[in-house]
Structures are given as structure tokens and as C-alpha cells.
Amino acid sequence: MTSTASAPTRSEPQAVPLHRPVSTALHRRPRLRLGALLALPLTWLVGLYIFSLALLLITAFWLVDPFTSLVRPGFTLDNFALLFSNPAYVSTSLRTLGIALAVTALSAVFAIPLGIFMAKIASPWMRAVLAVAITLPLWAGYLVKIVAMRITFTEEGFFNSVAGLIGGRGPGFGIPIVILTLTYLWFPYMALPVYTAIRQIPVNLFDASADLGAQGWTTIRTVVMPLLTPALIAGSVFTFSLSLGDYLAARFVGGPNSQMIGSIIASNINLNPPVAAAFSVVPIAFVVIYLLVTRRTGALERM
Amino acid sequence: MPATDTTAPATTPDAPSSETAGVELRGVSKHFGDMVAVRELDLTVAPGEFFSMLGPSGSGKTTVLRMIAGFEDVTSGQILLDGQDVTAAAPFDRTVNTVFQDYALFPHMTIAENVAYGLKVRKTPKTEITARVGESLEQVRLSHVADRLPHQLSGGQRQRIALARALILRPRVLLLDEPLGALDKQLREQMQIELKQIQREVGITFVFVTHDQEEALTLSDRIAVFNEGRVEQVGTPREVYEYPQTAFVASFLGISNLIPADLARELAGAEGAISVRPERVRLAATDASMSAAETSVIGTITETVYTGPATRYIVTTDYGLTIVAERHNDHAPDDTAPFHRGDQVRAIWYREHAALVP
Known part of the structure; x- marks a missing residue:
């Protein structure tokens, strides 16, 4: 090999500057450097993400020819008016909102005590097991989990069989099972930020609170909860918005009368794209309102 | 109660x-x-x-x-x-x-x-x-x-x-x-x-x-x-x-000269190991006189440490014992110290200033 021979010469100081035209040009032009860095993500964000959303919004104002069922470009507010005038659409929106809020509340109620246990009480081994147990559902496909819930609660499923032994009936498909299924799906998104936030609360704040006379519940209310607020908001944005957009849970474990916004969008996507587009603005509006409300409470100001 | x-x-x-x-x-x-x-x-x-x-x-x-x-x-x-x-x-x-x-x-x-x-x-x-x-x-x-x-x-x-x-x-x-x-x-x-x-x-x-x-x-x-x-x-x-x-107490609180039991018995007739604080140890020439209530060892100054208010001298004897002596710098500020590294000195302390540490 020549490397042994060339090694000594390589260590000598090099007087001749290296010729690297691209690096030199980039070094002289900071804006060009920034442009190169952002080219890909910006193409993605603007070209695909915002562009497709804009198209969706525009479609919501288009018309459908009543005779040919063809979509015609134009401008009408009828599609949006329909959201308010059709009682089925209004009740579906409200039902979806209720389900999303219930999923969020249920996730938080499970996540807080679990997080306190994991972060402050469990042994490191137990903590690792629970962390895996929480994230494990994320490894399984979304449909797999819905089917699992369907099998559990179906007519000949586990709960009906067990309840049947004592002459009763298990819970059938319906809104409560939809809420349960969606909580099952989105729980990790709430549990992880909450657990992380609780872990970051110094243990001696619990000691200090007890030392100053507060019992467990008072400590949770006055110390833990305020420090958890940002994590709860972060987690709830996921559970809330993901629930608002879901329709497969309603379809497979919802039974009758449990249509969600997604169900209506899905059924209109071919028949009447402008109505589907108008309806898909509703969950976006709910999320925006939700974020504005959390901002108004001032929960984030002291963070 | x-x-x-x-x-x-x-x-x-x-x-x-x-x-x-x-x-x-x-x-x-x-x-x-x-x-x-x-x-x-x-x-x-x-x-x-x-x-x-x-x-x-x-x-x-x-x-x-x-x-x-x-x-x-x-x-x-x-x-x-x-x-x-x-x-x-x-x-x-x-x-x-x-x-x-x-x-x-x-x-x-x-x-x-x-x-x-x-x-x-x-x-x-x-x-x-x-x-x-x-x-x-x-x-x-x-x-x-x-x-x-x-x-x-x-x-x-x-x-x-x-x-x-x-x-x-x-x-x-x-x-x-x-x-x-x-x-x-x-x-x-x-x-x-x-x-x-x-x-x-x-x-x-x-x-x-x-x-x-x-x-x-x-x-x-x-x-x-x-x-x-x-x-x-x-x-x-x-x-x-x-x-x-x-x-443990002697060494954890401040600096202490711990003298093992056999040596302490030989030097000072103590019944066990003793501890002497550096500020209780004075240095003198090897031929200096001392009272009957005092004990001493002869050694060489192996290190001097200036700490501001005081100077510490580390004296090592021929048989490996190390004694730290502290001398207040209460003389004129620019006064040169009377002892230097390498000097042969006698480190002296009162027997009653040594604490028995069993």
C-alpha cells in the first residue's frame, strides 16, 4: 500500500489552498446556504401540504350539476349552508364533538394517575415495562386494533358470552364503544407527554407540598395539575383532533346512529365532493376553536 | 417525658x-x-x-x-x-x-x-x-x-x-x-x-x-x-x-495529624493513636530546647503551602511519618519565612494538645 509512504507527507502543513468551489460559494452567501437547507422541507410543506389543503378549501365552494352529478368550478356557499340546515349534519357534528371531548377526557383521566405511578413510584424495571405497554399499541396497525375491539364487543364476543352466563348482555356496539375504541387508539399520544411532564416535576416539590401541610389530593390539584397543563394540552390536541377525523371506529364498532363527521365525508367523497370538502372544514374549525380556548384560559402563560 | x-x-x-x-x-x-x-x-x-x-x-x-x-x-x-x-x-x-x-x-x-x-x-x-x-x-x-x-x-x-x-x-x-x-x-x-x-x-x-x-x-x-x-x-x-x-472525626473536621498507636506510644507515651491539629504544632531548629510537657519529631520540610493567613509546612520524618504544621503569617507581610523546603526541623507539640483517637 502506498499509505505508509504518503503518511509522513500528509502531516506536513499544506500551503496550497484546497480548491472547493461549491463550498466556497456557499460560504460567501448565507442566504444561499439557508435556501439549500430549506429547499426540500419547503417543497413538501408548500407544494403538497398547503397546496392540497387550499384545493380542498376551494372545492368546498364549487357546484355540483344536479342532472349530471358533475362538479363544476364556481362559487357558492350552499355547501356550507347545508352543514347548518341539514339536521342530520348538525347532530353528526355535535356527536363527533362530544365523542372527541369524551375520548380526550377519558385519556387524561387514565394518563395522570398512570404517569404519577410510572414517574414517581414504579421501579425502573416496572417503568420500562409500562412504557413499552403504553407504546405497544402504536406498533400494531390501526385497523388491527379496531378489529380487536370489534371481536371483543361483537354479538358473540367476549362480553356477551360472559354476561350471557348470568343471563345478561354485554355492551353492544354504540357510541360508548366508539369512545372506548378511540381512547384505545389515541391513548399513547396523551400518556407519553403526561408521563414525561410528571417525570420532570422534581420529587422534592411533592415533599415540599406535604411538608407545608398539603395532603395527596391537594398536592395533585395545586402542584401537579398546573405543571401538567402544557402536556395535557399537547396530548389533548392529538386525542381531540385524531378523534374528530376518525370514521372507521364508528363504522365497525358504532352500530346504528353513531355516524361521525368522517362517515359523512367518506360517503360524499365520490357523490358530492364539494359537500365533503365543506364538511372537512368542520373538524379544522373545532380544533382551531379548541386551541383558542386553551390559549384564553392563560394556562400556558406561566410556562 | x-x-x-x-x-x-x-x-x-x-x-x-x-x-x-x-x-x-x-x-x-x-x-x-x-x-x-x-x-x-x-x-x-x-x-x-x-x-x-x-x-x-x-x-x-x-x-x-x-x-x-x-x-x-x-x-x-x-x-x-x-x-x-x-x-x-x-x-x-x-x-x-x-x-x-x-x-x-x-x-x-x-x-x-x-x-x-x-x-x-x-x-x-x-x-x-x-x-x-x-x-x-x-x-x-x-x-x-x-x-x-x-x-x-x-x-x-x-x-x-x-x-x-x-x-x-x-x-x-x-x-x-x-x-x-x-x-x-x-x-x-x-x-x-x-x-x-x-x-x-x-x-x-x-x-x-x-x-x-x-x-x-x-x-x-x-x-x-x-x-x-x-x-x-x-x-x-x-x-x-x-x-x-x-x-474519622479528627480527619473529617479540619486537617489532622494522625499518629498511629505504636508510634504515639513510643513518642509520647500515649495509650493509642493520637491526633494533633496543625496549628498546635510549632517548628523549631533541630537543636532547639523544649519543655518536658512537649513531644517532638525531627524531619525534613517536603512542601510549604501559602494559604494567605497562614503557611502550612509538611514535614516528613525518616520513618515515613508526615506531620503538617501551620504557622500564622502574623509577622511583617514581606518578611521571608524562617523555614524553607528541604530544611531539617523539629516539629513540637504539647502532649495535652493531642487527642487520643481509639
Whole structure:
């Protein structure tokens, strides 16, 4: 090999500057450097993400020819008016909102005590097991989990069989099972930020609170909860918005009368794209309102 | 056990601040799994005393403090507060309060809310809370930061707020867990004086945990020196410094010349190993005369260390014994030292200044 021979010469100081035209040009032009860095993500964000959303919004104002069922470009507010005038659409929106809020509340109620246990009480081994147990559902496909819930609660499923032994009936498909299924799906998104936030609360704040006379519940209310607020908001944005957009849970474990916004969008996507587009603005509006409300409470100001 | 007129501990937050209590530990042990943090500890802290628990980290001092506060259960033994057994009482049912090592201020509450917290959870009337928080902040001279959040304060300010938050409840015993550990040296010395003043003002028992021997000596009425879950010695600062009862105490508090038993017997007729403080050792020429009450060794100065107020000489004898002698620099500032590295000298001390350390 020549490397042994060339090694000594390589260590000598090099007087001749290296010729690297691209690096030199980039070094002289900071804006060009920034442009190169952002080219890909910006193409993605603007070209695909915002562009497709804009198209969706525009479609919501288009018309459908009543005779040919063809979509015609134009401008009408009828599609949006329909959201308010059709009682089925209004009740579906409200039902979806209720389900999303219930999923969020249920996730938080499970996540807080679990997080306190994991972060402050469990042994490191137990903590690792629970962390895996929480994230494990994320490894399984979304449909797999819905089917699992369907099998559990179906007519000949586990709960009906067990309840049947004592002459009763298990819970059938319906809104409560939809809420349960969606909580099952989105729980990790709430549990992880909450657990992380609780872990970051110094243990001696619990000691200090007890030392100053507060019992467990008072400590949770006055110390833990305020420090958890940002994590709860972060987690709830996921559970809330993901629930608002879901329709497969309603379809497979919802039974009758449990249509969600997604169900209506899905059924209109071919028949009447402008109505589907108008309806898909509703969950976006709910999320925006939700974020504005959390901002108004001032929960984030002291963070 | 002294007769007490106290009602249940939880209902005495409004007791006058002059009320104080002693702490007694009887045969207290604490195990964490297989690890023994505290072994069969007996300790009595008198009412109104400034009592320090001094020791290296892992010696069990903080565990003892946490057991007195109620944050840790005892494995066996009893803890008495003012003569009452509180071994099984929850932290919120004990009339003690704690100043934590890193202050443990609630980050989402203002300074005033932090100080008010204890009163608020006790459902104290609002007007009284306002008045007492005001007084409390006044006491630590921080009224002007009442509306700030803890992270906007300096370390020293946070320390004083932690003190105010604990003292506002008028505890009978205040527990302090290395409260000055996070401060720089100058601020620490200033806070030591302040702590001492506050303790005199409120007149309650302070139980103070520290690993800093100088801090313990400066502040305490009495010191318990901890080592490996046991108390090696309890006494006034002078007692533990001048008359250490064990080699550990001698070496943990300040610098100590430990002379092993056989050599001590030969040199000074001592009955065991002895400890001599460097400032008790004087250096002289090898042919210098000395009194009958003195002992000496001859050696070579192998190192001199100038520390400002004093100079330390490290003298090594032919048989490998090292003696540190300290000489005050009380001569003229530009005076050259009379001894230098490499000089043959005689290191001399009074036999009565040596403590027997079995």
C-alpha cells in the first residue's frame, strides 16, 4: 500500500489552498446556504401540504350539476349552508364533538394517575415495562386494533358470552364503544407527554407540598395539575383532533346512529365532493376553536 | 417525658413562634433494600438548639432529616417530637417544616403564592394570609419580589424565600437540608450569619444537615458527626474539633495529624493513636530546647503551602511519618519565612494538645 509512504507527507502543513468551489460559494452567501437547507422541507410543506389543503378549501365552494352529478368550478356557499340546515349534519357534528371531548377526557383521566405511578413510584424495571405497554399499541396497525375491539364487543364476543352466563348482555356496539375504541387508539399520544411532564416535576416539590401541610389530593390539584397543563394540552390536541377525523371506529364498532363527521365525508367523497370538502372544514374549525380556548384560559402563560 | 399542653400537631400552626420543641430519636434504623442507611441511631436535640448533622455524602444524615420530616418511614425505632411519638405521622401532621437543598419552590407560583402556600392549604383567612406573607417577606428583606416567579430570582433570594415559606407556619422545629450548598462561598458566608440571626429571632430548634465542616463549626450549638449510618461523636463545635473521639472525626473536621498507636506510644507515651491539629504544632531548629510537657519529631520540610493567613509546612520524618504544621503569617507581610523546603526541623507539640483517637 502506498499509505505508509504518503503518511509522513500528509502531516506536513499544506500551503496550497484546497480548491472547493461549491463550498466556497456557499460560504460567501448565507442566504444561499439557508435556501439549500430549506429547499426540500419547503417543497413538501408548500407544494403538497398547503397546496392540497387550499384545493380542498376551494372545492368546498364549487357546484355540483344536479342532472349530471358533475362538479363544476364556481362559487357558492350552499355547501356550507347545508352543514347548518341539514339536521342530520348538525347532530353528526355535535356527536363527533362530544365523542372527541369524551375520548380526550377519558385519556387524561387514565394518563395522570398512570404517569404519577410510572414517574414517581414504579421501579425502573416496572417503568420500562409500562412504557413499552403504553407504546405497544402504536406498533400494531390501526385497523388491527379496531378489529380487536370489534371481536371483543361483537354479538358473540367476549362480553356477551360472559354476561350471557348470568343471563345478561354485554355492551353492544354504540357510541360508548366508539369512545372506548378511540381512547384505545389515541391513548399513547396523551400518556407519553403526561408521563414525561410528571417525570420532570422534581420529587422534592411533592415533599415540599406535604411538608407545608398539603395532603395527596391537594398536592395533585395545586402542584401537579398546573405543571401538567402544557402536556395535557399537547396530548389533548392529538386525542381531540385524531378523534374528530376518525370514521372507521364508528363504522365497525358504532352500530346504528353513531355516524361521525368522517362517515359523512367518506360517503360524499365520490357523490358530492364539494359537500365533503365543506364538511372537512368542520373538524379544522373545532380544533382551531379548541386551541383558542386553551390559549384564553392563560394556562400556558406561566410556562 | 415532659408534660405538654399541646393539642394535636396538625392544629397548632398558629402557635406563637417562641414555642419550640426538642427532637428525640430512639434506636432508629433505616434500610433501603439491602443497604443500611442508618443504624440503631439514638440522638437527642434540645429545644431551641442549633443542631448540625455533619458527615460525608452517604453517611445517613439526610436520611435522618427526612425521617424527622416524615418523608421516609423508619425501618425500626421511634421518633419523638416534643415528647410525642410521631413515628407514624404523615409529614403534613408534624409541626416541623423543611428548607430543601435546592429550595423546592413551586415554579408555577409567584413568590407570594409560594410563601402563602402552607397557610392556604390550612384554610387560613385571606386577610391573615396577606398580612403574614407581608411580614414574612419583610423578615427576609424580599418584599419587592413578591410578584415574581422563582426562576426570576437569584440563588440567594430563592434560599431566603424557601426559609420564609417554611418559617411562616411557625414550626417548632425547622429542618434544613444543606440549604447553603448551592451558593457560592461569599454568599454562603453571608447567609450563615443571616441564618444564625433568624434562628435567634424565632428561637426555635434548627436541625441542620451539612457536609461542610466549617459551616457546622460556625453555626452550631452542637454537632453530630455522621459516618456510615452511625453517629461518631456528638458535642459542641469546640469539643468535636479539639477533642475528636475517633480518627474519622479528627480527619473529617479540619486537617489532622494522625499518629498511629505504636508510634504515639513510643513518642509520647500515649495509650493509642493520637491526633494533633496543625496549628498546635510549632517548628523549631533541630537543636532547639523544649519543655518536658512537649513531644517532638525531627524531619525534613517536603512542601510549604501559602494559604494567605497562614503557611502550612509538611514535614516528613525518616520513618515515613508526615506531620503538617501551620504557622500564622502574623509577622511583617514581606518578611521571608524562617523555614524553607528541604530544611531539617523539629516539629513540637504539647502532649495535652493531642487527642487520643481509639
